[in-house]
Amino acid sequence: MGLFGSDTSTETLDYEPEGDYVTAERIGKMDDVLDDDEEVMFVIEGKNIQEKGEGRGVLGSDVDAKNSLLSSILTGATDKRLVSKIPQMTGDDEQTIPYSRIEGVDLDTGLVTKKLTVKTSGSAYEFGVQDPDADEVREMARFIREKMKESQQATAPAASEPDPTEQLKNIKELHDDGVLSDEEFEEKKNDLLDQM
Incomplete structure (x- = not known):
């Protein structure tokens, strides 16, 4: 059950998220794709995620699109990873990108739409963003870059001691x-x- 009980509308978070759009209700909707001790620092909401990369899509196309007709796709930048819950007719899909795999983050903002692009070695994931506003999505992009750098530093080989x-x-x-x-x-x- 993770962070919440059955009624998430009245629950409060037991940590301080960085984004204003993060609420107990939104995280409650993502609860089944989060680890028990995972903290969501930013949330974006949209209707689609596209994975672009060689042979990623159906029948060998280069685009695999995940859309939700039921409700919005929620994507959280947590203390551990980037995770999305994609509501589907036959059950929910989950998309996870560890920070250690991320090589770059871009944000495109227009008058109507915003697109957050997360690049990994084999793919680029484009998140169509309806909410929150561009400033908070920009902060989320900075947060992801920070986590990406931290994970790269943690996995960098240590300088070996001379024999x-x-x-x-x-x-x-x-x-x-x-x-x-x-x-x-x-x-x-x-x-x-x-x-x-």
């Missing part, structure tokens, strides 16, 4: 060349031997 054996050879050469004194050489050698 102590190689370092011993290097300080020996520096000692032989007269760069390190006998005392400096012995001190650095002992430090490296302690690491082994």
